[in-house]
Amino acid sequence: xxxxxxxxxxxxxxxxxxxxxxxxxxxxxxxxxxxxxxxxxxxxxxxxxxxxxxxxxxxxxxxxxxxxxxxxxxxxxxxxxxxxxxxxxxxxxxxxxxxxxxxxxxxxxxxxx
Amino acid sequence: xxxxxxxxxxxxxxxxxxxxxxxxxxxxxxxxxxxxxxxxxxxxxxxxxxxxxxxxxxxxxxxxxxxxxxxxxxxxxxxxxxxxxxxxxxxxxxxxxxxxxxxxxxxxxxxxx
DNA sequence: ATATAATATATCGTTTAATGATATATAAGT
DNA sequence: ACTTATATATCATTAAACGATATATTATAT
Numbered sequence: 001x002x003x004x005x006x007x008x009x010x011x012x013x014x015x016x017x018x019x020x021x022x023x024x025x026x027x028x029x030x031x032x033x034x035x036x037x038x039x040x041x042x043x044x045x046x047x048x049x050x051x052x053x054x055x056x057x058x059x060x061x062x063x064x065x066x067x068x069x070x071x072x073x074x075x076x077x078x079x080x081x082x083x084x085x086x087x088x089x090x091x092x093x094x095x096x097x098x099x100x101x102x103x104x105x106x107x108x109x110x111x112x113x
Numbered sequence: 114x115x116x117x118x119x120x121x122x123x124x125x126x127x128x129x130x131x132x133x134x135x136x137x138x139x140x141x142x143x144x145x146x147x148x149x150x151x152x153x154x155x156x157x158x159x160x161x162x163x164x165x166x167x168x169x170x171x172x173x174x175x176x177x178x179x180x181x182x183x184x185x186x187x188x189x190x191x192x193x194x195x196x197x198x199x200x201x202x203x204x205x206x207x208x209x210x211x212x213x214x215x216x217x218x219x220x221x222x223x224x225x226x
Numbered sequence: 227a228t229a230t231a232a233t234a235t236a237t238c239g240t241t242t243a244a245t246g247a248t249a250t251a252t253a254a255g256t
Numbered sequence: 257a258c259t260t261a262t263a264t265a266t267c268a269t270t271a272a273a274c275g276a277t278a279t280a281t282t283a284t285a286t
Contacts, residue, residue, distance in 0.1 A: 011127075013272070013273085014124075014210070015272080015273070016272095017210065018210075018213075021213065021214055021217055024217050024218070024221065025217075025221075028234075028235090029234070029235060029236095030232095030233060030234045030235075031233095031234095039213050040209075040213065043206075043209075045116060046116070046273090046274095047116060047273090047274065047275075048234090048235070048236070048237095048274095049236090049237080049238090049273075049274050049275070049276085049277095050116070050272085050273050050274055051235095052235070052236060052237080053237095053272080053273075053274085054272085054273085057272090073234075073235090073280095073281080074233095074234065074235085075234095075235075087214065088218075088225055088226070091211055091214045091215070091225055092225075092226075093156075094207055094210055094211050095211050096153075096156075097127070097130065097131075097207055098204055098207050098208050098211065100131075100134065100152050100153065101134055101200065101204045102204070104134055104137050104138075105137070105201075108137065108138075112201055112204055112205075113201070113205075116273075116274065116275090119242075119243095126243070126244085128243080128244070129243095141263075141264090142263070142264065142265095143261095143262060143263050143264080144262095144263095159244090159245095160244090160245065160246075161245095161263090161264075161265075162244075162245050162246070162247085162248095162265085162266080162267090163243085163244050163245055164264095165264070165265060165266080166243080166244075166245085166266095167243085167244085170243090186251095186252080186263075186264095187262095187263065187264085188263095188264075
């Protein structure tokens with residue numbers, strides 16, 4: 001297994017991070033893409049290929065599940081409890097990554113704008 | 114070119130992020146690996162394969178350069194001005210990623226520990 | 227009416243990233 | 257002599273991301 005890669009290792013790629021974050025509240029696929037673009041002011045965008053590939057992986061890892069929906073045309077997903085926990089852990093990890101950089105620049109007397 | 118992937122797009126993977134951050138101050142390869150492990154309390158570790166592959170890419174993108182060194186046994190690298198700028202931009206991007214998550218959880222009345 | 231744009235889901239094959247395995251060589255400690 | 261640590265490097269494989277493409281429905285404009 002990869003050193004810093006797979007979901008089982010408990011780490012999320014940027015793509016998986018944003019999809020899982022979108023699914024804290026139930027959404028169908030297309031809405032996930034829109035939500036991410038809106039959330040990031042168009043700075044991050046995920047196309048259908050990346051999204052559906054990632055959704056499959058997140059489902060397999062039980063980080064998201066199908067949401068009980070009546071509309072058969074749209075598949076709706078939601079993060080599982082396990083998914084939320086991993087997401088929170090990942091937020092913490094990313095916060096630390098920023099801190100690591102801040103420490104390095106601080107040591108050099110430079111500030112990060 | 115990938116939507117959210119390559120260095121030319123101005124984004125760094127976790128691996129590239131930590132290597133570039135290590136090279137704010139000049140270091141040779143082996144020391145980079147150690148610095149990253151120490152910095153992250155063993156939570157992130159990069160093996161030689163990932164490191165040398167990434168170093169090649171960072172050199173090609175002129176985000177790091179060979180540091181003027183007298184020791185022919187050890188190749189020493191340092192981040193370029195361009196590399197520092199990208200790193201700062203990336204820190205900002207990652208800070209925003211954390212904020213995005215905080216907003217989502219705040220909206221739900223949950224706090225991130 | 228009908229063409230066009232937006233909504234919605236999905237797969238195939240390729241490219242890019244990350245890594246395990248492995249090789250090589252030196253230096254230092256036991 | 258032997259082992260551990262230091263130091264750099266490549267090859268082949270796995271994993272992640274994505275472009276291209278296909279398909280179908282719904283809404284909107286002409």
